[in-house]
Amino acid sequence: MASPEEVTFGPLLFWSIGMMLLAAGCLLLFLVTYQKRLLLQELRLRMAESAHQQQLLAAVIDAQEGERERIGQDLHDGIGSTIATAKLLVNRLSNRPAPENAPELLAMVEELMAAAVHEARSISHSLYPAVLARFGLAEAIQHLVDVCNETGTLAIELELDYTQPLALAQELALYRICQELMHNALKHAKGATSLLVSLQQHHPHLTLEVADNGCGFAAARLPAGGGAGLRNIDVRVQMLGARLHQQSTPGQGSRFIIQLKAPA
Known part of the structure; x- marks a missing residue:
């Protein structure tokens, strides 16, 4: 039991x-x-x-x-x-x-x-800018500014501090963005007397800036239905994994800043 x-x-x-x-x-x-x-x-x-x-x-x-x-x-x-x-x-x-x-x-x-x-x-x-493939982004932008200055349309000031080259595809995308922004400024920045193009490399960022003192515009961002040039800029910024900042006020000019991570 x-x-x-x-x-x-x-x-x-x-x-x-x-x-x-x-x-x-x-x-x-x-x-x-x-x-x-x-x-x-x-x-x-x-x-x-x-x-x-x-x-x-x-x-x-x-x-x-x-x-x-x-x-x-x-x-x-x-x-x-x-x-x-x-x-x-x-x-x-x-x-x-x-x-x-x-x-x-x-x-x-x-x-x-x-x-x-x-x-x-x-x-x-x-x-396809041959100078870019041969001498790099800094020389290509310098040549672009020199050519535009020869036209006498607008005085362009260039600031360069670019010591660590990127890959050719990235440099080409940045060159195209700079080219498009300069073209837009020369064409649409009515009343502008100066245009600043700046390429600055300060780790961990690379910054491309294009600014004018022209008529400016009221839009706070690139319009979805904007021209082909604006769409090209937006697409290339996305492909670079970069960020685009815009500052513009009617009568006070426009400023575009593209910022991406620079190589270590």
């Missing part, structure tokens, strides 16, 4: 084992549920990242099409019209008898062809 202690210990043992099994089951259920939530969260993040990449790709394609359209317009309005005019003058020179002002017409043809060559080189440089 079992003792009272054995009778009491048996149910207690089964109860303890049952509680342990229940606790283990609850823990297993919690782990499975938690793992499922993690997987769902990771899936949502991947879907969001995929959607962002698709949007970025669409923006890149749109920006490329905008650049092609602008280059086509430059070819049509610049080189195309220049060569067409030169062709008309050559046709006049080919008449018999030759016109009395043939020397003047020939000089005009030579001048037009020289302008066409200069325009072709300018477009070629805008497609």
